[in-house]
Amino acid sequence: MAEPMAERKQAILRAVTDDYISTAEPVGSRTIARKYDMGISPATIRNEMADLEEEGYLEQPHASAGRIPSDKGYRFYVDALMLGRSISEVEKSRIRAEYGRRRDEIRSLVRATAKVLGEMSQYASVVVGPAVKGARIHHIQLVPLGSDSVLVVVVTSSGLVEHRLLAIEHSMTPADLDRLSAVLNDRLRGSTLADIRGRILRDLQIEVSAYASFLEDMFELLIDAVRSSDEDRVHIDGLMKLLAQPEFKEIEKARPILEFLESDGMVLSELSASSRGGGGRPEISIGSENSRDELRNCSIVSAPYGPGGRVIGAIAVVGPTRMDYSMVTALVGFVAERLSELLTRLDMHKSTE
Amino acid sequence: MAEPMAERKQAILRAVTDDYISTAEPVGSRTIARKYDMGISPATIRNEMADLEEEGYLEQPHASAGRIPSDKGYRFYVDALMLGRSISEVEKSRIRAEYGRRRDEIRSLVRATAKVLGEMSQYASVVVGPAVKGARIHHIQLVPLGSDSVLVVVVTSSGLVEHRLLAIEHSMTPADLDRLSAVLNDRLRGSTLADIRGRILRDLQIEVSAYASFLEDMFELLIDAVRSSDEDRVHIDGLMKLLAQPEFKEIEKARPILEFLESDGMVLSELSASSRGGGGRPEISIGSENSRDELRNCSIVSAPYGPGGRVIGAIAVVGPTRMDYSMVTALVGFVAERLSELLTRLDMHKSTE
DNA sequence: GATTAGCACTCTAGAGTCAGGAGTGCTAAT
DNA sequence: ATTAGCACTCCTGACTCTAGAGTGCTAATC
Numbered sequence: 001m002a003e004p005m006a007e008r009k010q011a012i013l014r015a016v017t018d019d020y021i022s023t024a025e026p027v028g029s030r031t032i033a034r035k036y037d038m039g040i041s042p043a044t045i046r047n048e049m050a051d052l053e054e055e056g057y058l059e060q061p062h063a064s065a066g067r068i069p070s071d072k073g074y075r076f077y078v079d080a081l082m083l084g085r086s087i088s089e090v091e092k093s094r095i096r097a098e099y100g101r102r103r104d105e106i107r108s109l110v111r112a113t114a115k116v117l118g119e120m121s122q123y124a125s126v127v128v129g130p131a132v133k134g135a136r137i138h139h140i141q142l143v144p145l146g147s148d149s150v151l152v153v154v155v156t157s158s159g160l161v162e163h164r165l166l167a168i169e170h171s172m173t174p175a176d177l178d179r180l181s182a183v184l185n186d187r188l189r190g191s192t193l194a195d196i197r198g199r200i201l202r203d204l205q206i207e208v209s210a211y212a213s214f215l216e217d218m219f220e221l222l223i224d225a226v227r228s229s230d231e232d233r234v235h236i237d238g239l240m241k242l243l244a245q246p247e248f249k250e251i252e253k254a255r256p257i258l259e260f261l262e263s264d265g266m267v268l269s270e271l272s273a274s275s276r277g278g279g280g281r282p283e284i285s286i287g288s289e290n291s292r293d294e295l296r297n298c299s300i301v302s303a304p305y306g307p308g309g310r311v312i313g314a315i316a317v318v319g320p321t322r323m324d325y326s327m328v329t330a331l332v333g334f335v336a337e338r339l340s341e342l343l344t345r346l347d348m349h350k351s352t353e
Numbered sequence: 354m355a356e357p358m359a360e361r362k363q364a365i366l367r368a369v370t371d372d373y374i375s376t377a378e379p380v381g382s383r384t385i386a387r388k389y390d391m392g393i394s395p396a397t398i399r400n401e402m403a404d405l406e407e408e409g410y411l412e413q414p415h416a417s418a419g420r421i422p423s424d425k426g427y428r429f430y431v432d433a434l435m436l437g438r439s440i441s442e443v444e445k446s447r448i449r450a451e452y453g454r455r456r457d458e459i460r461s462l463v464r465a466t467a468k469v470l471g472e473m474s475q476y477a478s479v480v481v482g483p484a485v486k487g488a489r490i491h492h493i494q495l496v497p498l499g500s501d502s503v504l505v506v507v508v509t510s511s512g513l514v515e516h517r518l519l520a521i522e523h524s525m526t527p528a529d530l531d532r533l534s535a536v537l538n539d540r541l542r543g544s545t546l547a548d549i550r551g552r553i554l555r556d557l558q559i560e561v562s563a564y565a566s567f568l569e570d571m572f573e574l575l576i577d578a579v580r581s582s583d584e585d586r587v588h589i590d591g592l593m594k595l596l597a598q599p600e601f602k603e604i605e606k607a608r609p610i611l612e613f614l615e616s617d618g619m620v621l622s623e624l625s626a627s628s629r630g631g632g633g634r635p636e637i638s639i640g641s642e643n644s645r646d647e648l649r650n651c652s653i654v655s656a657p658y659g660p661g662g663r664v665i666g667a668i669a670v671v672g673p674t675r676m677d678y679s680m681v682t683a684l685v686g687f688v689a690e691r692l693s694e695l696l697t698r699l700d701m702h703k704s705t706e
Numbered sequence: 707g708a709t710t711a712g713c714a715c716t717c718t719a720g721a722g723t724c725a726g727g728a729g730t731g732c733t734a735a736t
Numbered sequence: 737a738t739t740a741g742c743a744c745t746c747c748t749g750a751c752t753c754t755a756g757a758g759t760g761c762t763a764a765t766c
Contacts, residue, residue: 064717064758141496417729417746
């Protein structure tokens, strides 16, 4: 058993998969003989297909229809059969153009990524931005807004800018705030927000005891910001594209997937699991391979990204199991790479100060 | 012509509409006689319904089915027939709770509004946040982030916080930036971003000529921020809820509406038109009353909001023409009012500085 | 021994038919 | 003016039937 699959059988499996991916119709022996001339008759192809079905690579929707790939068939296809494609120059420059303008702030970068992935893949796209939690503080600034409120701006080392308004009881002069900002920066730079809660806060409160309660409030706010910003990490696009796929014509088929995508929390846990793998090429999860049951009718192509090899988030494309793996893999790979590159450049700026 | 509709006819129209709204099935004379006992026989009801159809308030999907309200019928219903309902205390406190935590920043308020509207209405919700364009500058702050980049933070009088990273060529000390911040605040407070582009920029460049090119870059960035932030104004939620409605079971029916909602630009122009009306109670736009053709299969209930009577944005619920107008109108009204109230309070803080 | 032509068989999609049910419109009686 | 009665219409779902596609098997062929 487990002997390598014969050359010709592979060719047939590839043909069936290619054809089904592009037509969404079960494909029969006749079709293959006609479209992909491999010099053998439909009858021969039928025999091979019967074998492939027995081995679990193909299945029949009903007794007298053509064959379609099973999840196992798709798996073999992406691992061994699929012709690796790289995306065209036109597409590349399209992507670069999308990034051209907004190279400054990470959130708009993330959003642009979701948009370009959705539009170019014709499926749904997901981009998970960097977490605030655990990020190191790069800069913190208190901005006086009036007699009774202060804007707290925190910039993390990953380039994320968070801000919150804080009501204050006692008037503080701009000079006060500046001095406080300086102290805060001195003490907090490089710590994570989680760190702050404990030791550092206590130290600070002693040091600038006049502002003890102000600091208390401020950290409360920041902690809350961390919590709620996790929801903001997930950006979805191209839902409409997904719904345009024939497998989702009846909305019931799409509902589980849409519900999954609508729940930021689930997306987060799913994608951060898959992005641990790090490095290399995009990861492909096909139908029943997905850990969640509601995703057994779709496939996900994902890749982590981040500056200089560090992983801070992930991008993904979600489509039917009949998705164009070749195109999507190339696209996801290129975009993740491109995004990482941009972030690396941003990061360098920051470390050379 | 145009004599007032007889009492009983109105009762029948109301019954038909109520029933259709809750069952989504065409309703026949028999059903009405059974469910809403108004002491008359099905035959009488039939006669009245025939009249109502002739006058355009009802229509028949096909010759021997029950009746359903036409757009004109719904219009009469919402204007004259619908029993005004106010939302329950439970719901009110649910809404208040949603707002409880995040009273600080306008963007999270807007997002929370979209979420609560979607969940409680069971339809899609749209919230248009305040425009950056045209907003007055309340505060502007330059934050040094390293030797070669500066974070520009702008707070508008509507409470919107925008920020952008700016690469700089020549190193500027924190002190430089502080002085520059002070000058900028002095000169720009109260102007709109549009104003800046012209005269003020020139004056400033002369005054602090050392930073002329820096200022040029900065304003370039801000202008761009204004442009791109228009996209961010629109927040959608509850799309899934909309798709769960029986009229959208075949995705084709929903597509035009989804496409409309996905295009921020269209939503923006549509809603800002309707929010001009200002004040009072929610505006209801039914089916063919909508100016856009792709919306002829849905109804929109919208209301403007803003601090102290000023309109800065709008909220809306989008559902099938068979939507529960009574519930939605009450909900939209309450939420818009609540949101305006919160903003008014925020605004007062700001004007008492 | 592998390949292929031929053929019977199976299954689906779509068209046609039919009965049942819901609802109407009309008429005549109240 | 209202209503009971009834004929009529039209949809819905079940059933049947056919055409077409595709298979699997067998026997002939290379």
